Amino acid sequence: MLSSSLYKALWRPLRYWIYLCCLFFVISAGLHFYKKAVIFSELKQLEEEKASLEKKQRVQETRLRVAGVTLPTIKQMEKDLHQFLAMIPARKDFSGFVGELFELSQQAELNIDQINYQPRVDSENGYLFYTVNFSVEGNYEQLKKFIYLLENSPRILIVEHIALNEKKSHKAKIVSLRITLTTLFQGGD
Numbered sequence: 001m002l003s004s005s006l007y008k009a010l011w012r013p014l015r016y017w018i019y020l021c022c023l024f025f026v027i028s029a030g031l032h033f034y035k036k037a038v039i040f041s042e043l044k045q046l047e048e049e050k051a052s053l054e055k056k057q058r059v060q061e062t063r064l065r066v067a068g069v070t071l072p073t074i075k076q077m078e079k080d081l082h083q084f085l086a087m088i089p090a091r092k093d094f095s096g097f098v099g100e101l102f103e104l105s106q107q108a109e110l111n112i113d114q115i116n117y118q119p120r121v122d123s124e125n126g127y128l129f130y131t132v133n134f135s136v137e138g139n140y141e142q143l144k145k146f147i148y149l150l151e152n153s154p155r156i157l158i159v160e161h162i163a164l165n166e167k168k169s170h171k172a173k174i175v176s177l178r179i180t181l182t183t184l185f186q187g188g189d
Helices: 002-068 070-086 092-107 142-152
Strands: 113-122 126-136 157-167 174-185
Touching: 070 126, 092 126, 092 142, 092 174, 142 157, 142 174
Parallel strands: none
Antiparallel strands: 113 126, 126 174, 157 174
């Protein structure tokens, strides 16, 4: 009888704590098995991927060493590529480019009468190429200055074609310059 009443006296206040401890034990055991089953398998997969990527990197580094390309050269090439890509303006800047052409011609004391352009999208990288044709007339020094200004433009300009024609005039030698330029913009798609 004593044991039964002692049992009742101890069990009633402690039973919630015992249930709570059993619940924590079950949760802890479940988390432990989850960690072993799921997390460790994912960790193993990530370690295998890391090892594969490290192997590919070593193979690439070996190829570059054999080719004579050093790590500083690669970093410089990457830096140059980023600078080049930063020089390519957005598509909406085409009117600004045309305005710059007029400004350059005015600096050389020339006038552009008409500009013709033809856009073309490069399907491989999505860049928009504009081929621009125009003519200016002036003396040789003015045309030379204009070409110099074009060459020193911060824009990427490719001179596709240049044609000079001398015009007969009783006052001075007038030369006509017909030029075809190509420039590129981002967002051609």
